[in-house]
Amino acid sequence: MFLEKFAIEGIGPFVKRQEIDLGALGAGVFAIRGENGSGKTMLLEGMSAATLFGEYPSRSPSKVWDYLSAKTGSVTLHFRLGGVTYGIENKFTKSGQSPRLFLVDRDGRETQSLTPSGKVGEFSEKIAAMFGPKHAY
Numbered sequence: 001m002f003l004e005k006f007a008i009e010g011i012g013p014f015v016k017r018q019e020i021d022l023g024a025l026g027a028g029v030f031a032i033r034g035e036n037g038s039g040k041t042m043l044l045e046g047m048s049a050a051t052l053f054g055e056y057p058s059r060s061p062s063k064v065w066d067y068l069s070a071k072t073g074s075v076t077l078h079f080r081l082g083g084v085t086y087g088i089e090n091k092f093t094k095s096g097q098s099p100r101l102f103l104v105d106r107d108g109r110e111t112q113s114l115t116p117s118g119k120v121g122e123f124s125e126k127i128a129a130m131f132g133p134k135h136a137y
Contacts, residue, residue, distance in 0.1 A: 002080040005108065008046050010073030011064060011092070013039040042067070051077045051088050052127050053134055054097040065092045078104050081130065086114075099123040 002023075009017035032040050045056050050064045059066075064073065073092045078085060085104040090097055101114040101123055115123045128134070 003047060003077065004080060004085065005076070005078040006047050007076040008043065008074070010068055010070035011046070011050075011075070012042040012067045012069060013037070014042070015069045046075045047077060051075045051090055052131070054090060054092070054099070063097075064090075065094055065096065068092060068094065078108065096120075101126050 004023040005019065005021055007017055007019040008014045032043060034040050041058050042050075042056065045058060049055050049057050054064050056062055056064060056067065064075075067073075071093065074089060076087065076089045078087045080086075085106075087102045087104045087110060088099065089102075090099040092098075097120065098118060099115070099120060100118065102110045103112040103114065105111045114126055124134075
């Protein structure tokens with residue numbers, strides 16, 4: 001799996017939308033640095049567990065919506081897997097989450113929804129088929 005783009009908004013210290021073009025970084029190692037409490041862990045977990053499962057493991061047991069800094073928040077991740085580019089958008093409110101999985105074209109635009117019902121169960125099944133069950137993550 002190759003991470004291409006990530007965005008976070010309304011969660012923790014990321015009140016305004018912050019976007020990272022991971023594809024522009026190329027191959028190799030990169031570092032995220034900052035003061036304590038600046039959101040480094042939230043950012044890294046946002047690229048994986050928060051996007052896929054709506055949770056922040058380092059603050060377990062807790063859900064992303066426990067850390068909303070606005071009425072709503074979201075994480076969006078574009079990634080390549082098996083030659084296909086996918087997108088995940090997970091929107092959060094104080095009452096829960098609304099995750100979506102979709103295909104992405106070469107220009108970064110959504111082309112087809114893979115979770116048309118918009119239900120968490122449908123999303124979770126698709127993610128488990130792609131990455132394995134949550135407990136194995």
